[in-house]
Amino acid sequence: MMNILIVEDETLAAQKLARFIQQYNASFQIVNVLDSVEDTVQYLQSEHLPDLIFLDIHLADGNSFEIFKKIEVKIPIIFATAYDEYALSAFELNSVDYILKPIKQEQINRSLDKYFQLKESFQPQRIDYSQLAKMLRPQHHKTRFMVKYQNKIISLNTTEIACFFAEDGVTCILTFSQEKFVIDYTLDDLVDMLNPTDFFRVNRKYILSIHMISEVHPYFKGRLKVMTTPSLTDEVIISNQRANNFKEWLGK
Secondary structure (H helix, E strand, O other): OOEEEEEOOOHHHHHHHHHHHHHHOOOOEEEEEEOOHHHHHHHHOOOOOOOEEEEOOEEOOEEOHHHHHHOOOOOOEEEEEOOOOOHHHHHOOOEEEEEEOOOOHHHHHHHHHHHHHHHHHOOOOOOOHHHHHHHHOOOOOOOEEEEEEOOEEEEEEHHHEEEEEEEOOEEEEEEOOOOEEEEOOOHHHHHHHOOOOOEEEOOOOEEEEHHHEEEEEEOHHHOEEEEEOOOOOOOEEEOHHHHHHHHHHHOO
16 A cells, blocks of 8 residues: 655645545555644654655745754655745755646656656565576577467468467467467467567567557556557557566667
8 A cells, every 4th residue: 555645735735636646546545634844744753654745845834845954754755836946955855756736637647657666666676596597598589389270280480470469268379460379378488488579568468579569659647558450359558567668678
């Protein structure tokens, strides 16, 4: 659960901010709404600290920078204010972002996406020695698949394959000529077997060829929507966690 503190002295602005946060993710908990330096200092000296603070600059009893003079604040902060002249001072603190009012949903989405990206980048990484061993081994990517076609078995080159997908408990190939074949590998198996320059696993159901992708559109909450040729019956949506890696892959 994500616990968020809002420090804002305008009631309507605080309500609007809370609504935008909940629209980003309904499971996020607004633990409190405070309107003064004094109350914020007192709250941050308690044992139950939030994960993130949305902080206005001008509060009921003064400038919010006074908080940092009174106590050490290690919690990430997103400043939300009507004044742009404090941006430099804000980023000298542990600020994630600086939003100017009037606040819009898109700003909140972008700031929270940025918070999670930064949080992930600072997570201690555990070494997966099995994956490390795979990386150190010479890579021999699969270029052909044996598939059943009518009453015979044929060899299908990966250049003919538009995507791999999971359907009804089996893994299938869809070719650019829109033929469908069942294979005995799982999508997890295929990720290690295919050339990562040509194929990308966009979600739990699909691995796409780069030559299948016709358009990419921004989608809400930092996600991406992929248009393909040939087209698929499902919408292909890429999560915000995979979006950056996908864009990097497209640009290789």
